[in-house]
Amino acid sequence: MKKIAVFTSGGDSPGMNACVRAVVRTAIYRELEVYGIYRGYEGMIDGEIKRLHSHSVSNIVQRGGTILKSARSMDFKTPEGRKKAYDNLMAHGIEGLVAIGGDGTFTGAKLFYEEYGVPTIGCPGTIDNDLFGTDYTIGFDTAVNTALEAIDKIRDTAAAHDRIFFIEVMGRDAGFIAVESGIGGGAEFVMVPETHTDLDVVVKSLKNLRKTKSSSIIVVAEGDDAGNAQTIMEKVKTKLNDPTKDFKVTTLGHIQRGGNPTARDRVLASRCGMAAVEGLIAGHQFHMTGVINQQVVYTTFEDCIGKTKALIEDHLKLMKILSI
Amino acid sequence: MKKIAVFTSGGDSPGMNACVRAVVRTAIYRELEVYGIYRGYEGMIDGEIKRLHSHSVSNIVQRGGTILKSARSMDFKTPEGRKKAYDNLMAHGIEGLVAIGGDGTFTGAKLFYEEYGVPTIGCPGTIDNDLFGTDYTIGFDTAVNTALEAIDKIRDTAAAHDRIFFIEVMGRDAGFIAVESGIGGGAEFVMVPETHTDLDVVVKSLKNLRKTKSSSIIVVAEGDDAGNAQTIMEKVKTKLNDPTKDFKVTTLGHIQRGGNPTARDRVLASRCGMAAVEGLIAGHQFHMTGVINQQVVYTTFEDCIGKTKALIEDHLKLMKILSI
Amino acid sequence: MKKIAVFTSGGDSPGMNACVRAVVRTAIYRELEVYGIYRGYEGMIDGEIKRLHSHSVSNIVQRGGTILKSARSMDFKTPEGRKKAYDNLMAHGIEGLVAIGGDGTFTGAKLFYEEYGVPTIGCPGTIDNDLFGTDYTIGFDTAVNTALEAIDKIRDTAAAHDRIFFIEVMGRDAGFIAVESGIGGGAEFVMVPETHTDLDVVVKSLKNLRKTKSSSIIVVAEGDDAGNAQTIMEKVKTKLNDPTKDFKVTTLGHIQRGGNPTARDRVLASRCGMAAVEGLIAGHQFHMTGVINQQVVYTTFEDCIGKTKALIEDHLKLMKILSI
Amino acid sequence: MKKIAVFTSGGDSPGMNACVRAVVRTAIYRELEVYGIYRGYEGMIDGEIKRLHSHSVSNIVQRGGTILKSARSMDFKTPEGRKKAYDNLMAHGIEGLVAIGGDGTFTGAKLFYEEYGVPTIGCPGTIDNDLFGTDYTIGFDTAVNTALEAIDKIRDTAAAHDRIFFIEVMGRDAGFIAVESGIGGGAEFVMVPETHTDLDVVVKSLKNLRKTKSSSIIVVAEGDDAGNAQTIMEKVKTKLNDPTKDFKVTTLGHIQRGGNPTARDRVLASRCGMAAVEGLIAGHQFHMTGVINQQVVYTTFEDCIGKTKALIEDHLKLMKILSI
Structure with missing residues (x-):
């Protein structure tokens, strides 16, 4: 693998920038070329793809939002849209993707992988914490x-x-x-x-x-x-x-x-970003990274989307007792 | 003057506690007894009046809300309500009042003063900054x-x-x-x-x-x-x-x-609280304290309520230029 | 078990108040009488012990510091000091203790338990996160x-x-x-x-x-x-x-x-406080509560003090990569 | 006047960016070309001068520090340094300067004006609030x-x-x-x-x-x-x-x-920045802008540097009373 690309998609969440930064710097550290795709799948279709360098992600670890911008794409739901996206990736020689987002993002990633086989690793970027495969999602703590x-x-x-x-x-x-x-x-x-x-x-x-x-x-x-x-x-x-x-x-x-991400979100985002690049290198192809019990894990998109993460029982119990 | 009372009324604003603290400590410093009336005019009618000491206002300078609580009183709009309020004040020997609030508070204070002649000084406690007689109101900056x-x-x-x-x-x-x-x-x-x-x-x-x-x-x-x-x-x-x-x-x-008041609000609140007590001692009777051009001023309730504070011209101009 | 007491000891940490609140409310919910011991072991020796009610812990979940105050006690290191402390507990009929603090606190608790057999559950209250037996300590996130x-x-x-x-x-x-x-x-x-x-x-x-x-x-x-x-x-x-x-x-x-505790610290503190009381009821006697992999666990004081929690390997790796 | 330049100098203060933004946008609104000089007098000597556009100052109003960077310059204290600085300004056709900084910045500006006659307006950017000619300085409130x-x-x-x-x-x-x-x-x-x-x-x-x-x-x-x-x-x-x-x-x-500037600092900075450009156009030549009693004023550098702003008497009095 020589060239990879990273994008953010769906509702933005605080920590996405810290994740982008980790992807970029880990890629460079591992001697890969790394590209940013702007506005998620929309930009993949429109060809908004730019080379990123170490300094491209300087001074963003603390910022909310996403420097790569995000969007919800209707076109990517069509075979024509996905074809265009694939052609753009090929034109840049991109061999692997890092997708930062939630449910919808990974549904798209799964489908795209099944059709075109571009290895894709997801990072759980959503404030809702509703993704199976990680104790917490990036942005939730903030x-x-x-x-x-x-x-x-x-x-x-x-x-x-x-x-x-x-x-x-x-x-x-x-x-x-x-x-x-x-x-x-x-x-x-x-x-x-x-x-x-x-x-x-x-x-x-x-x-x-x-x-x-x-x-x-x-x-x-x-x-x-x-x-x-x-x-x-x-x-x-x-x-x-x-x-x-x-x-x-x-x-x-x-x-x-919005808002500056908390320490927890910055650290989680950094870890997931690093793990995404290392996952690509190690051969993972349709997995989301996450941290469970302090360890990085890779879960298939199928499980991430299909399985439900339950609320913590103790928390429900606490609610009843503490309000007396 | 031997005994005074302080209350907060109308919508609460951050800095009201800092103001109460300044009233209490200035009163004690000037050797007055000081009472807290709870829930504004409502508590004045219901007799919720308690002696306050220096330690009663410890560790509140930084807190939003008001330890004296606030309320909007329908009863105080009736002559019977105001009569009861007056009787309660007399029962405690209270000779002067500090009223922390906005427009509605001072409308009530003006009426009450006209009927019963209890000297009353107002402190501008409202987030809206819409009171004539002070550059800024307490809570606005927060x-x-x-x-x-x-x-x-x-x-x-x-x-x-x-x-x-x-x-x-x-x-x-x-x-x-x-x-x-x-x-x-x-x-x-x-x-x-x-x-x-x-x-x-x-x-x-x-x-x-x-x-x-x-x-x-x-x-x-x-x-x-x-x-x-x-x-x-x-x-x-x-x-x-x-x-x-x-x-x-x-x-x-x-x-x-809500929220912890900013430095500006705490300092303004402290100044107005001190000035309110000193104003009572100096013989002011139906005035609001405020800070204009860095100096404490006393403005009659009539002017505070009746006159309108204009927006700053420069600010309107800035709006137009800065959004280009 | 009918009566228990709670105290904070050692360096204070944000979230201690949320923990005290959870201890008090869980105890009341489980129909125990609950007492607060002020200034840690020092107050246990001096008999600064007061009954706590549900409203005693109202509006403290968000505050830094500790309403029970904290201290480092020299006297508790002497047999005479511990004897006095025991006598005071007995005088109040206290049958179980919840100790909120760190290393030093649990060293004292272990010794005291060995000498007098009063069941004691610890809650990990220290900003340093250096306690074995819990993923995070209360106050660390803040x-x-x-x-x-x-x-x-x-x-x-x-x-x-x-x-x-x-x-x-x-x-x-x-x-x-x-x-x-x-x-x-x-x-x-x-x-x-x-x-x-x-x-x-x-x-x-x-x-x-x-x-x-x-x-x-x-x-x-x-x-x-x-x-x-x-x-x-x-x-x-x-x-x-x-x-x-x-x-x-x-x-x-x-x-x-100092400072208002973060969400993570308030939730962790609440959970540990609840688990401490339930642990006492369940018969734990010389254990610290903690949360590991999202589950409450009880670890002996011996292990908490004696074993070392390692830094997360991935974090050290991240440091090297991200600064490029 | 067709072309002006803006720079920040001395210790940085929160709000400097909001001020730079106001200078740039007001200049463009008034149809001037505007340049940024990087690293203060140092960059003026070294020729680090770039054209700024409306979008150059997008999304900086909320950021601490200064995008123009700051420095303390030894060379500007020498006649040779100032000569070089002047030559660089001339090479770019710059006819007026906006200097954002404190005491030291204006001492330099005064000297430079006296030697070379380039009209210069100062904006009070220092956290210390120790400048005569304005009620508050930019950064003080933060x-x-x-x-x-x-x-x-x-x-x-x-x-x-x-x-x-x-x-x-x-x-x-x-x-x-x-x-x-x-x-x-x-x-x-x-x-x-x-x-x-x-x-x-x-x-x-x-x-x-x-x-x-x-x-x-x-x-x-x-x-x-x-x-x-x-x-x-x-x-x-x-x-x-x-x-x-x-x-x-x-x-x-x-x-x-550091830190994101408060509302007060952003508004003050915006106002001073606008007033600086308008002051240059109106013919002011060696003055600092400031806001006194809610109005923009222009004070000569001589007075800003030479005169002392006193602490507010009431504040000293408050200190004594409130700590009882």
């Missing part, structure tokens, strides 16, 4: 800390006014951000897609809680089965039917995607 | 920095995806937060209640901008005349009518009220 | 992120002036903080106690590096075998003997101990 | 907040251990950072170059304080007349002569120079 800092701020004003706050965090299919920011933020309840949310139980508990507590924080993952934060607030308000209570909703939104 | 950090994070993801982001910040009647976070955050447009927003101009500029810029940040004060961020986004999207553009809305909400 | 933010700030000024910066971080016997903040901060070198530091190699590399790089960051663990940051800087300066180079030293010091 | 956050962290650990902490902040000749971070951080004492520090008074107060307070924070400006923090700690320790007290010193150092 997103949780961003959510947590927001919850800390809101608790100041919640406590000052004796209010009930519903805070919506990201997580369409997975409750990892909600659970960790909820435990860390001292929330009374956390509502996640993985478990059924019974609002009657919540209302009953809120009534009991309110005797001893003056304010409450309820963290809602956007994909909860009871609805989004606004909907849930309205239902709870109606059920509780207590005009003395003051309800507020805050949807954290895209601030959770 | 709110602007919170908004700015959120904009910084969103720019990471906006740039990664070439998106147009509409970010709604607080400011129902005043655009101070929007203007300063917009200039600081490198926004392309800032929309504020003080000036008419012409969306056709915005759309035209966006079309031009998009040739050279890949992403745009538009900061919207919640009280803008063209609507809130969601409404404005939809109008702009329709007018722009370009399916390749990706639009997103983030409403920062209550995170802007 | 300390690393504090160090990292400092490095990020220093890189701004290092790059502006083309300087070589030596940054000393905590770690008398262990390089965990140095390694993770060094990788995360994009440092050129990291010097740690676990490996021999050859300054000639560093100087040689610096000469090569300087051709392409304009500034350098070198992270030094305080216990490195080549000396502290100041000493190392002077040696390197002499060896490099290049008057055009500008050298600076910053010792981060105690800021690494 | 430095104070950095110091304050460090003090907040240290208070966590100081309170946990009942310690006396001496924290040294920057300020060789001026106590502005010490005073504002000290008031904001709830310090017991602040020692600054502007006033005589009597350690006997401090020791006496510490003795009294210690009856009611368990920990103390003392903020020391590096240029205090009683010595640096380490020296002062040792003197106080000897005088206090109380073996039960635990003393610690932390020197914040260069972290105060």
Whole structure:
């Protein structure tokens, strides 16, 4: 293997730049030429491919976003799009790919590999932490800390006014951000897609809680089965039917995607980036790198996409005990 | 004067605790007894009044929210409510008040003073900065920095995806937060209640901008005349009518009220708190303290409420030049 | 078991409060009475023991330091001191202890258990991460992120002036903080106690590096075998003997101990606190709780103190590759 | 005037990039060509001069350091150096300069103007706030907040251990950072170059304080007349002569120079940058821009360098009252 390329795809996550940097520098260290593909699969189709050097990735380890930019590509879902992409790679002599992204990115990578056989290693870049094959994904720790800092701020004003706050965090299919920011933020309840949310139980508990507590924080993952934060607030308000209570909703939104990555995300990203290049060299072809129990592991795209990572049991237990 | 009381009222703002601390310690230094009234006018009516000591305000200078809690009181708008409040003050022998809050707080304070003649000094505690009689209000600097950090994070993801982001910040009647976070955050447009927003101009500029810029940040004060961020986004999207553009809305909400106050807010709060007590001792009776041109000034409640503080001309000019 | 007590001891670390909160609330949930012992073993000897309730630990999950205060006790090293401590526990009917701290704390706990047989569970509260029996210690993640933010700030000024910066971080016997903040901060070198530091190699590399790089960051663990940051800087300066180079030293010091804990530290602390109480109930007697591979584990004090946790091999490798 | 150039010089400060951006964009808006001179006077002598465009300053408003780099130049102190610098400016057709820096920068600018008559406008870029002609300097607010956050962290650990902490902040000749971070951080004492520090008074107060307070924070400006923090700690320790007290010193150092600028610094920097270009166009020739009482003002270099800005009286008074 002489030439490889790296790209970021799907929703961006903090730490993607640290990962790109590790890919580039490991490649150079291992005497490979390395290229950056801009805007993910879209740029692969459009031929936005540039040689990267060691200095190309200087001073980016601490930056959110991705210098390679990201996009969601419709064209790559068509055989014509993928053909163009393949032709572009060949034109540059690229023999291996490093794909940084999540679910959708690896679904595309799997299909592309099956059709054209270009060895591809994935790095788990998504704030949602919903990828099988790694304890944590790149960007998750930063997103949780961003959510947590927001919850800390809101608790100041919640406590000052004796209010009930519903805070919506990201997580369409997975409750990892909600659970960790909820435990860390001292929330009374956390509502996640993985478990059924019974609002009657919540209302009953809120009534009991309110005797001893003056304010409450309820963290809602956007994909909860009871609805989004606004909907849930309205239902709870109606059920509780207590005009003395003051309800507020805050949807954290895209601030959770940005920001300087935390130490944990930078180190994880660096490790995955290094492992991706070494994986390519060692002959892995359709695998995602990850860190499980402090060790680098390679998991097939099939398993990463197909298998589900469960919430940690202890965390669910903690939620119940700590809010008393 | 032997005994005074302090309370916080209306929306809380970061720095209120630093202000309470300064009131308490200055009062003790000047050999006054000092009481805390909890939950604003509501607690004045309900008699939630406690003696405060130097140690009561230890280790609070850095905390958001207010240890005295805050509330909006309906009862205080009735003569019966105010009568009860007065009786409670008399029962404790309280001869002077320090009221920390905004517009609504001082409207109440003015009325109460006119009816019962209890000398009252206000401290400008509101994130909106919309009070005449002070260059800045307590909490404004923290709110602007919170908004700015959120904009910084969103720019990471906006740039990664070439998106147009509409970010709604607080400011129902005043655009101070929007203007300063917009200039600081490198926004392309800032929309504020003080000036008419012409969306056709915005759309035209966006079309031009998009040739050279890949992403745009538009900061919207919640009280803008063209609507809130969601409404404005939809109008702009329709007018722009370009399916390749990706639009997103983030409403920062209550995170802007909380958080550890900045240095500027702590120092301003401390100064106003000290000046409030010294003002009471010096015989001021219906004035708000503020800092103008680095000097403490006392302005009548009438002027604080009635007069309007204008945006800084230079800031509006900066907006136009810096987004090119 | 009816009554237990909790205390913090040794150097404080961010997350200790979250741990205390989890101990208290889990104990109450499991229908135990719970007491707080103030100032560690010192307060155990002096009888500073108070009943704690659910509200005693409200609003502390996010605070650095420890509400139970900490101290290093000379008296507890004497048989007389330990006798007094035991008598005080008995006077309160305390049947089990939760000790939050590090090496020294558990050395004391082990001795005390051997003499008096009071079941004691430890929680790993130290920023140094140098305890066998847990992947991470409580406070480590916060300390690393504090160090990292400092490095990020220093890189701004290092790059502006083309300087070589030596940054000393905590770690008398262990390089965990140095390694993770060094990788995360994009440092050129990291010097740690676990490996021999050859300054000639560093100087040689610096000469090569300087051709392409304009500034350098070198992270030094305080216990490195080549000396502290100041000493190392002077040696390197002499060896490099290049008057055009500008050298600076910053010792981060105690800021690494404080601050609001990160999400990771709050969650870990909560988990360890819950596991400590459940461990006591389950009959563990001289064990530290920890989280290894996402699972709670109990390790004997003997192993925690006696065995050494190694640095992660991959991290050392990363250091070499990423600085090219 | 057709062509101008901008440079940063002396110690860097957060906000310099925001200022450069404002200079560049205002120049372009006013239809001037604008050049960047790298590494201050050093680069002016060496001819490191490049054309800057609107996009050259994209995405830098939030970054610490300076993209133009900075240096202290010995050569510019010689007539030969200045001659070379002038020749380089002429070779590029540069008719006006914007100099961003402090005292030393403007001393050089004044001399250069007197010799060669190139119109030069200064922008106050220094964290020390020690320039006459502006209420605040660019970078000061960020430095104070950095110091304050460090003090907040240290208070966590100081309170946990009942310690006396001496924290040294920057300020060789001026106590502005010490005073504002000290008031904001709830310090017991602040020692600054502007006033005589009597350690006997401090020791006496510490003795009294210690009856009611368990920990103390003392903020020391590096240029205090009683010595640096380490020296002062040792003197106080000897005088206090109380073996039960635990003393610690932390020197914040260069972290105060870096970091993302605060909103206040970005807005001030933007305003000064705009005013500098407009000042050049309007015919100002040897003036520094500043903001006093919310208005842009132009002050001659002679006054900026020669006159002394005093500490705010109220702040000194606050220090005394708030630490009780």
